[in-house]
Amino acid sequence: MEEVLFTDVTLRDGLQDQPAVLPTESKRRIGELLVDAGFRSLEVTSFMRPDWVPQLADPEQLLAAFQPGPGVARRVLVPNRRGLERALGTGAEAVSFVASASSAHNLANLNRSTDQTLAEIPQLVAEARAGGRRVVGGVATAFGCPFAGEVGDGEVLRVVDAYLAAGVDEVDLADTMGMATRRAFEDRLRRVARHVGGAARLGVHLHDGGTGVGDLVRAALQEGVRRFDVAIGGIGGCPFAPGAPGNARAEELVPVVEAAGFSTGIAPARLVQAALALGLALGRAPRPPARGTGRPA
Amino acid sequence: MEEVLFTDVTLRDGLQDQPAVLPTESKRRIGELLVDAGFRSLEVTSFMRPDWVPQLADPEQLLAAFQPGPGVARRVLVPNRRGLERALGTGAEAVSFVASASSAHNLANLNRSTDQTLAEIPQLVAEARAGGRRVVGGVATAFGCPFAGEVGDGEVLRVVDAYLAAGVDEVDLADTMGMATRRAFEDRLRRVARHVGGAARLGVHLHDGGTGVGDLVRAALQEGVRRFDVAIGGIGGCPFAPGAPGNARAEELVPVVEAAGFSTGIAPARLVQAALALGLALGRAPRPPARGTGRPA
Numbered sequence: 001m002e003e004v005l006f007t008d009v010t011l012r013d014g015l016q017d018q019p020a021v022l023p024t025e026s027k028r029r030i031g032e033l034l035v036d037a038g039f040r041s042l043e044v045t046s047f048m049r050p051d052w053v054p055q056l057a058d059p060e061q062l063l064a065a066f067q068p069g070p071g072v073a074r075r076v077l078v079p080n081r082r083g084l085e086r087a088l089g090t091g092a093e094a095v096s097f098v099a100s101a102s103s104a105h106n107l108a109n110l111n112r113s114t115d116q117t118l119a120e121i122p123q124l125v126a127e128a129r130a131g132g133r134r135v136v137g138g139v140a141t142a143f144g145c146p147f148a149g150e151v152g153d154g155e156v157l158r159v160v161d162a163y164l165a166a167g168v169d170e171v172d173l174a175d176t177m178g179m180a181t182r183r184a185f186e187d188r189l190r191r192v193a194r195h196v197g198g199a200a201r202l203g204v205h206l207h208d209g210g211t212g213v214g215d216l217v218r219a220a221l222q223e224g225v226r227r228f229d230v231a232i233g234g235i236g237g238c239p240f241a242p243g244a245p246g247n248a249r250a251e252e253l254v255p256v257v258e259a260a261g262f263s264t265g266i267a268p269a270r271l272v273q274a275a276l277a278l279g280l281a282l283g284r285a286p287r288p289p290a291r292g293t294g295r296p297a
Numbered sequence: 298m299e300e301v302l303f304t305d306v307t308l309r310d311g312l313q314d315q316p317a318v319l320p321t322e323s324k325r326r327i328g329e330l331l332v333d334a335g336f337r338s339l340e341v342t343s344f345m346r347p348d349w350v351p352q353l354a355d356p357e358q359l360l361a362a363f364q365p366g367p368g369v370a371r372r373v374l375v376p377n378r379r380g381l382e383r384a385l386g387t388g389a390e391a392v393s394f395v396a397s398a399s400s401a402h403n404l405a406n407l408n409r410s411t412d413q414t415l416a417e418i419p420q421l422v423a424e425a426r427a428g429g430r431r432v433v434g435g436v437a438t439a440f441g442c443p444f445a446g447e448v449g450d451g452e453v454l455r456v457v458d459a460y461l462a463a464g465v466d467e468v469d470l471a472d473t474m475g476m477a478t479r480r481a482f483e484d485r486l487r488r489v490a491r492h493v494g495g496a497a498r499l500g501v502h503l504h505d506g507g508t509g510v511g512d513l514v515r516a517a518l519q520e521g522v523r524r525f526d527v528a529i530g531g532i533g534g535c536p537f538a539p540g541a542p543g544n545a546r547a548e549e550l551v552p553v554v555e556a557a558g559f560s561t562g563i564a565p566a567r568l569v570q571a572a573l574a575l576g577l578a579l580g581r582a583p584r585p586p587a588r589g590t591g592r593p594a
Contacts, residue, residue, distance in 0.1 A: 233573040251566040269548040269565030275572035276530040283580015 004262040005227045006254065007041040008034050009205075010278065011062075012077055013247055014235035015055045016046070019287050024058045026281035028066040033274035034232075035068045038266035043075040043096065043229070047083030063090040073134060079110055084124050087133075094134035096172070097124060099162070101155040102145035105176070109140065114155075118162045125166035136170045137163030138205065143188055144179035153191050160192055170201050170227060175216075178209020178245035186219045193223050203227030206248040208234055213248045214256045221260050228253060232275050301559040302524045303551065304338040305331050306502075307575065308359075309374055310544055311532035312352045313343070316584050321355045323578035325363040330571035331529075332365045335563035340372040340393065340526070344380030360387040370431060376407055381421050384430075391431035393469070394421060396459070398452040399442035402473070406437065411452075415459045422463035433467045434460030435502065440485060441476035450488050457489055467500050467524060468493075472513075475506020475542035483516045490520050500524030503545040505531055510545045511553045518557050525550060529572050 011027055011034075027044070034042055044066065050057035059076060066074065075094035078084045087095050099117040100106035106114040121137070128135045139159045145151050156173070163171050173192065175185070193199040204220045204227070206213050217228060231247035251268040258264060308324055308331075324341070331339055341363065347354035356373060363371065372391035375381045384392050396418065397403035400411040407414055418434070425432045436456045442448050453470070460468050470489065472482070490496040501517045501524070503510050514525060528544035548565040555561060 233569050235573070249569070251569040255566055268569065269552055272530050272546070272548040272565065272568050272572045275569045276532070276576045279573040279576020279578070280580040281576070283577040283582075285580075 001261065001263040003226070004221075004257045004264050005041055006039065006250065006257075006264055006266055007043055007075065007203075007227070007229045008039045008231065008250060009043040009229045009247055010034065010231040010235055010250075010274075012043040012046055012056065013229070014231040014278075016053050017236060018055055018282055020282045020285035021055050021057070021287070022281050022285050024061045024065055026277070026285070027058075027062050030274055030278050030281065031062075031066045032068065033277055034271075035072055037268075037270035037274060038264070040071060040265065041073045041075060041094070043077060044092075046077035046079070047086045048077075048079055059086065060090055063092055067091065075134075075136065077138075078124070078128075081120065081124060084128060088127070088131045092133065094136060095128050096136035096138050097121060097163075097168075098138040098140055099159050100140040100145070100176075101151045101159055102141040102148040103155075104147035105141045105145045108147065114159065118159065121162050122166040125163070125168055129167060134170075135168045136172055136203070137166075137168040138172045138174055139163075140174050140176045142173040143175040143185060144177055146177050153188065156188065156192060157195055160196060164196060164201070168201075170203050171196075172203040172205045172227070172229065174205035175207055175209075178207035178211065178213075180206075180209075180216060181211050182215045182219060185216050186223070189220060189223045189225070199224030199226075203229070205229040207236070207245040208248050209245040214252060217248075217253055217256050218260060221257065221262070226262075228257070230254070232271055232278055235278070298558065298560040300523070301518070301554045301561050302338055303336065303547065303554075303561055303563055304340055304372065304500075304524070304526045305336045305528065305547060306340040306526045306544055307331065307528040307532055307547075307571075309340040309342055309353065310526070311528040311575075313350050314533055315352055315579055317579045317582035318352050318354070318584070319578050319582050321358045321362055323574070323582070324355075324359050327571055327575050327578065328359075328363045329365065330574055331568075332369055334565075334567035334571060335561070337368060337562060338370045338372060338391070340374060341389075343374035343376070344383045345374075345376055356383065357387055360389055364388065372431075372433065374435075375421070375425075378417065378421060381425060385424070385428045389430065391433060392425050393433035393435050394418065394460075394465075395435040395437055396456050397437040397442070397473075398448045398456055399438040399445045400452075401444035402438045402442045405444065411456065415456065418459050419463040422460070422465055426464060431467075432465045433469055433500070434463075434465040435469045435471055436460075437471050437473045439470040440472040440482060441474055443474050450485065453485065453489060454492055457493060461493060461498070465498075467498050469500040469502045469524070469526065471502035472504055472506075475504035475508065475510075477503075477506075477513060478508050479512045479516060482513050483520070486517060486520045486522070496521030496523075500526070502526040504533070504542040505545050506542040511549060514545075514550055514553050515557060518554065518559070523559075525554070527551075529568055529575055532575070
């Protein structure tokens with residue numbers, strides 16, 4: 001059976017918006033329960049400024065504490081040169097960069113234009129690869145932007161091309177705001193896949209804005225995509241309040257992918273321990289101090 | 298496909314030992330997520346003295362707030378006459394009584410001997426049935442006792458016989474301490490089933506003491522048992538500390554039963570939301586005031 005690779009982003013995208021700061025030890029425990037459930041790829045933290053994202057202020061400590069060993073890749077989000085330098089000082093097996101198709105979003109997210117971010121990409125990717133890390137290029141707002149609304153194919157392809165030219169291992173198209181409808185998603189994905197000669201190096205990062213993430217994943221499988229990001233219980237944003245959409249739910253998408261005839265290695269029933277530990281940790285942890293506005297989406 | 302009925306006991310047996318007291322609204326929300334996951338039977342609370350079990354001090358309020366409607370039975374644990382009177386004042390569809398095979402445990406649990414408890418059973422069962430409630434008779438320490446150690450067949454059969462003579466709908470054999478090994482469990486179950494003319498009215502309530510609850514459930518299925526109690530994440534006792542064993546885990550036993558060729562109606566992957574909500578609620582809730590020693594096991 002053909003394999004599909006799920007990356008759990010609970011500890012990064014899931015936690016970054018929570019009204020609580022987890023101790024490193026809680027994150028380590030949740031990471032181990034996610035590995036127990038079958039994940040072989042996890043985005044565990046980012047190297048953002050701790051005053052911007054206090055929830056993820058402990059990347060070095062977490063990577064030292066959480067060492068699941070061979071066969072499991074710990075991915076870290078790196079926003080800039082300083083972040084990459086820090087990441088290369090840890091044992092993280094993979095790094096992901098982020099640039100937004102919409103320059104308005106890039107400005108809000110990283111405090112500079114998409115052009116400015118892309119200008120740095122070739123050198124940063126080269127250094128990450130020289131450091132032996134797997135490299136993922138994330139394309140934020142690939143299916144719509146909260147500031148600009150519609151995002152054109154050209155804006156998306158520009159970022160995709162920059163990543164591929166720089167030599168990334170994978171390009172992830174992110175529906176940052178959970179705006180993609182099935183038709184728009186399918187069209188965009190097909191055009192990107194045709195442009196780059198197939199979906200072998202493409203991945204999809206969905207947020208659940210109510211447009212039917214299961215259908216989107218089925219469409220992506222049809223286009224040849226075999227990599228998806230998910231989080232426990234759709235955490236990210238707030239799963240218990242209306243508003244910003246959380247990540248696509250692991251327990252929803254794994255059965256969708258298995259039912260389509262692929263193997264994932266993940267047992268959703270085994271996520272229950274991780275969900276309970278996550279809830280306990282979030283419930284117990286203190287709220288962070290006030291913070292700035294810039295956060296990766 | 299033949300059906301197996303799982304009763305979720307998270308809100309009763311799961312919560313009663315937690316170092317937190319949940320608001321009624323949190324319990325209601327968790328109950329609804331359990332129903333979403335497919336449970337059609339839930340033991341949601343007990344009518345114990347609130348100074349003994351402050352975690353379950355709100356049975357009337359919970360039963361008024363949590364009304365999943367037709368097709369879902371809310372079961373309540375009733376320790377005595379006063380508890381039954383309170384239960385009959387609510388809309389609970391099922392009541393469970395408890396008596397211990399070991400009189401030493403009955404004394405610790407209910408503050409009187411097994412004989413004293415059994416003497417009341419016929420009248421209480423009759424009243425519960427007259428009130429239109431489904432009645433379950435629980436046999437605590439049916440596979441071993443923390444005080445007396447070994448428990449004999451005669452001690453178990455005496456309680457089983459008393460329940461059946463009183464006209465209960467179901468008798469649940471409970472491994473209160475999670476002590477049962479496969480062989481001892483199988484032998485005991487077989488002798489009880491033979492004694493009462495089959496397993497049609499028997500159920501099993503397991504705690505996970507590390508003796509292999511999956512194997513015990515497979516053995517029980519072979520003996521004809523079709524009713525089991527479970528809780529999210531093995532909560533009850535503490536799932537995150539060694540010591541008193543928690544309840545058998547829903548996410549572990551549902552796949553065991555389905556793999557044996559039965560339908561359960563429960564999707565373990567859909568427990569993730571309930572587990573996350575449970576963890577958040579437990580993490581946020583305050584600790585209860587000091588309490589007495591008597592708690593149902």
